[in-house]
Amino acid sequence: MSLKIALTKGRIEKPVMELLTAAGVDCEPLKNKKRKLIIDTSDDEYQFILAKGPDVTTYLNSGVVDIGIVGSDILTEHRNEQYELLDLEIGKCQFVLASTKDFEINKEGRRVIGTKYPLITQRYFESLGQDVEVIKIEGSVELAPLIGLADAIVDITETGTTLKENNLFIYDYLDKVSTRFVVNRMSLKQKAREIYSLVDKLENVIQNKKLIK
Known part of the structure; x- marks a missing residue:
């Protein structure tokens, strides 16, 4: 019986395939998937299910997949209930608190924070002892302080380029993010x-890559 692996679609697909290939997994069917969402390896040892990050955790929790490959941001925000066995050390980025140049991080009073990650954001401000109103945003979070919807945002960034291009500044660094290998109990x-x-x-x-570096 093949191992069913839910893989997050998007930017981590290619580096994950490279890692799996180096580990001896036949990823050719995955590379040539076209529009398929369920892909079997030629030896039927693995079956890949391509999904959005939050859905990977849903599939894991419901038991329809054995393994999930997904970012630690998703695992934290969705209160992961399964076993995290390995940090794949790819797709690295970081949570940041960002806003316009006139934002005052220590200003008294309740602030409004826009984010795709309300749980992580709430925990962060609670750790600072600050009371905030968190607004969940599904699209371009960077817009929130620019149009007056929020005083600041909490989001993940890899290079900070998008923030700079939108005249936003980083005021604090939160947790680092990377891709994790998670298993259904x-x-x-x-x-x-x-x-x-x-x-x-x-x-x-992963260890060999570190030695080469």
Whole structure:
């Protein structure tokens, strides 16, 4: 029976495929997927399900996949209930607090914060002892302080370029983010040998990359 792996679509697909290929996984069907969302490897050892990040956690929690490859931002925001076995150390970025140049981080009074990550944002301001109103935004978070919807934003950034291009400044750095290998609890009991075998191979690749650097 193949291991079912939910893989987050988008920018981490290519580096994940490179990592898996180096670990001996046949990723050719995944590279040539066209518009397919469910892809089997030629040896039927693995089945990949391409999904949005939040859906990966849903699939894991419902038990329809054995493994999820997803960002730690999603895992934290959606209160991950499964086993996180490995940091794949790709897709690295960081949460930041950003706003316009006139924002005062220590100003008294309640502020409005725009974000795609209300739980993470609320926890951050609670740790500072500050009371804020959090507005969830699904699209371009950078717009919120520019159009007066929010005083500041909490978002993830890789290079900070988008923030700079929109005249936004970083006022604080929150948690770092990377891609994680997460396993459904029941699958770990039923398919432990296959799962740990893949984890060991991936871990060896990650360690070798560090040595090369």
